[in-house]
Amino acid sequence: xxxxxxxEVFGLEPVEFSATKKIGASGEERSxxxxxxxxxxxxxxxxxxxxxxxxxxxIKNLPPALFVKNPKPFFGFSDNTHFANFLWLNGIPSFxxxxxxxxxxxxxxxxxxxxxxxxxxxxxxxxxxxKPSKLYNDIGIGWDDPKNLNNERIYEENKGWYWDxxxxxxxxxxxxxxxxxxxxxxxxxxxxPLEDFENIILITETSEEIPSAEYVxxxxxxxxxxxxxxxxxxxxxxxxxxxxxxxxxSTEEKDLYRENQREIILRAVRVYNKKVPLIQxxxxxxxxxxxxxxxxxxxxxxxxxxxxxxxx
Numbered sequence: 001x002x003x004x005x006x007x008e009v010f011g012l013e014p015v016e017f018s019a020t021k022k023i024g025a026s027g028e029e030r031s032x033x034x035x036x037x038x039x040x041x042x043x044x045x046x047x048x049x050x051x052x053x054x055x056x057x058x059i060k061n062l063p064p065a066l067f068v069k070n071p072k073p074f075f076g077f078s079d080n081t082h083f084a085n086f087l088w089l090n091g092i093p094s095f096x097x098x099x100x101x102x103x104x105x106x107x108x109x110x111x112x113x114x115x116x117x118x119x120x121x122x123x124x125x126x127x128x129x130x131k132p133s134k135l136y137n138d139i140g141i142g143w144d145d146p147k148n149l150n151n152e153r154i155y156e157e158n159k160g161w162y163w164d165x166x167x168x169x170x171x172x173x174x175x176x177x178x179x180x181x182x183x184x185x186x187x188x189x190x191x192x193p194l195e196d197f198e199n200i201i202l203i204t205e206t207s208e209e210i211p212s213a214e215y216v217x218x219x220x221x222x223x224x225x226x227x228x229x230x231x232x233x234x235x236x237x238x239x240x241x242x243x244x245x246x247x248x249x250s251t252e253e254k255d256l257y258r259e260n261q262r263e264i265i266l267r268a269v270r271v272y273n274k275k276v277p278l279i280q281x282x283x284x285x286x287x288x289x290x291x292x293x294x295x296x297x298x299x300x301x302x303x304x305x306x307x308x309x310x311x312x
Contacts, residue, residue, distance in 0.1 A: 001104075001105040001149065002100040002101060002104035002105030003016070003100075003104075005104050005105070005110055006047075006104060009110060009115060010118070010119070010122060012122070014047075015040075015042075015043060017033040017036060017037055018032075018033060019032070019033040020033070020049045020100075027054060027055075027057050027058030028058065030058065031058050031059075031061065031062060034046070034062065034083070035062070035063070035066060038066065038067055038070045038071075038072060039066065039070055041070075043072065044072060044073075045072055045073040045074070045075065045122070046072060046073070046074045046075070047074075047075045047076065047098065047099070047100055047104075048074075048075065048076030048077075048080050048083075048099045048100065049099060049100040049101055050078075050099050050100070050101045050102065051076070051077065051078030051079040051080060051099065051177075051207075052078070052079040053079055054079070055079045055080065055081075055082035055083060055180075056082050056180070056183045056184070056187060056189070059082040059083050059085075059086050060086075060189060062086060064086075064089075064090045067086075067087065067090055067092060068090050068091065068092070071091075071092045073093070073094060073095060073121070074087060074092075074094040074095065075094070075095045075097065075098045075099070075121070075292055076094075076095075076096075076097075076098070076099055077096050077097050077098070077099060077176070077177065077205075077284075077285065077286075077290075078099070078177050078180070078207055078286065079177065079180055080099070080176075081096075081175075081176030081177045081180035081181065081184075082180055082183075082184070084096055084176055084295050084296075085174070085176070085184065085190075085191060087295075087296065088174055088192065088295065088296045089190060089191075089192065091296075092296065093294060093295060093296035093297045094295045094296060095121050095292040095293065095294060095295060096173070096175075096176060096203065096284065096292065096293040096295040097284055097285075097290050097291060097292030097293055098114070098118055098121075098290070098292040102288075103118075103288070103290065106153070106288065107141050107148055107149055107150070107151055107152065107153060108149070108150060108151060108152040108153070109152070111137075111288050111289035112289075113133050113283070113289035114288065114289040114290055114291075117130075117290075117291045117292060118292055120312040121292050121294070121312050124312050125312065126311070126312065127298075127300070127309050127310065127311050127312075128309065128310060128312055129307060129308070129309050130282070130283070130291055130308040130309070130310055132158060132160045132161050132281075132282075132283060133158050133283050133289050134157075134158060135155040135156065135157060135158055136155065136156060136157075136158040136239060136283075136287050136288065136289070137153045137154060137155050137156070137287065137288045137289075138239075138241045138242060138243045138254070138286070138287040138288075139153060139154045139243045140153075140243070140244070140245060141153055142245070153288070156251060158239070158281075158283075159255075159281060160281065161279050161280065161281050161282060161306070162262055162279070162280040162281050163277070163278075163279050163303070163306055164266055164277070164278045164279075164280075165234075165275060165276055165277035165278050165303060166275075166277075166303050167234075167275055167276070167277050167303055168277070168300075168301055168302050168303045168304065169201065169233040169234040169276075169277055169300075169301045169303075170201075170233065170298065170299070170300045170301070171199050171200050171201040171232070171233040171234065171298070171299065172199055172200055172201065172296060172297065172298060172299075173200070173201050173203055173293055173294060173295050173296060173297060173298075173299050174191075174192055174197075174200045174201075174202065174203070174295070174296070175202045175203035175204050176203065176204070176205075176295075177204075177205060177206070177207055177285070177286075178204045178205065178206050178207075178211070178216060178219050179206065179207050179209060179211065181204065181219065181223075182219045182222070185219075185222055185223075185226070194226070194227055194228070194231065197227075197228050197231035197232050198231050198233075199233065200231075200232050200233065201232065201233055201234045201235070201236060201299050201301070202223075202228070202229075202232040202234070202235045202236070203235075203236045203237075203238070203284070203293060203295075204235070204236075204237055204238070205237065205238025205239070205240065205284060205285030205286060206238075206240045206241065206261070206285070206286070207241065207286050208241050208244045208286055209244075210240075210241060210242060210244060210247055210257070213260040213261050213263075213264040214264075216261055216264055216265060216268075217264045217265075217267070217268050220264075220265055220268035220269065221268055221271075224268065224269075224271060224272035229268075229269055229272035229273050229276070230272045230273050232273075232276060233276070234276060234277040234278070234279070234301045235269060235276060235277070235278045235279070236279050236280075236282050236284075236293075236299075236308075237262075237265060237278070237279070237280040237281070237282060238281075238282055238283075238284040238285030238286070238287075238290075239258075239281045239282065239283060239284075239285060239287045240257065240258050240261050240285075240286075240287075241285070241286035241287050242254035242257040242258060258281070262280050262281070265278070265280065266278060266280075277301055277303050279301070279308070282308075291310070293310065294310050294311055294312055297310070297311050297312075298310070298311040299311070
């Protein structure tokens with residue numbers, strides 16, 4: 001279904017690579033797919049099929065020179081934070097968002113908000129305003145029953161952005177899924193040098209693991225102790241996913257979970273940086289609709305008007 005929508009909604013011709021057709025493909029097989037896709041001159045962009053939890057084990061083995069020689073847009077989020085970071089370190093912009101199974105193959109229909117920003121990413125070149133969606137979804141539908149393909153997801157009211165800090169800012173996006181950032185730090189893997197964070201807009205969002213506020217605080221404290229939070233120009237936090245099949249929370253429980261995360265992030269950030277603009281509940285990450293944020297590219301934050309603009 002995702003391949004069909006790439007053709008019918010966007011007029012693109014998708015090409016499947018071997019590891020996408022194999023359940024449990026190894027890291028070596030997925031690495032080969034990335035290498036083959038970037039080397040293929042007929043491939044104009046690469047879209048991840050899904051996230052995962054083990055990119056940290058094989059991305060570090062990719063040959064940087066090959067990707068530098070063959071740069072092209074990459075779309076993906078969640079565990080794909082590791083590959084986005086790899087591309088960033090090698091001067092290759094990408095897009096944080098839009099995986100094949102989660103956005104393009106959404107049951108019933110793709111979200112129009114997601115489609116609009118994907119069209120900017122695929123076909124436009126310029127600065128566009130990011131706007132809060134009116135509704136959001138984080139309640140899934142099981143893929144185990146084919147009948148579910150025609151069922152529409154449940155949407156709820158989106159509470160908009162939560163803005164703290166009066167300064168405006170402009171910088172280059174870096175960051176991603178908080179759990180993956182935690183892995184990068186824990187394993188001592190390469191991230192941008194500390195001085196580069198002077199020009200960075202940090203983005204973070206949490207996954208379907210629905211981590212506790214205490215966990216989120218510890219990761220943010222690690223970013224602070226490393227000198228990152230005091231240097232970044234702004235911080236964008238994606239709307240947290242608060243429902244999963246193994247944790248089916250009510251609307252009230254989800255609201256409380258998000259409130260607790262917002263408060264703990266604000267508390268952690270303000271220990272290290274009193275003035276940096278912090279905008280939370282932004283439309284990216286593990287909920288829908290989402291913006292495929294231009295990772296490694298410019299984003300502009302106007303705190304006076306409370307507007308955000310991204311360079312696609």
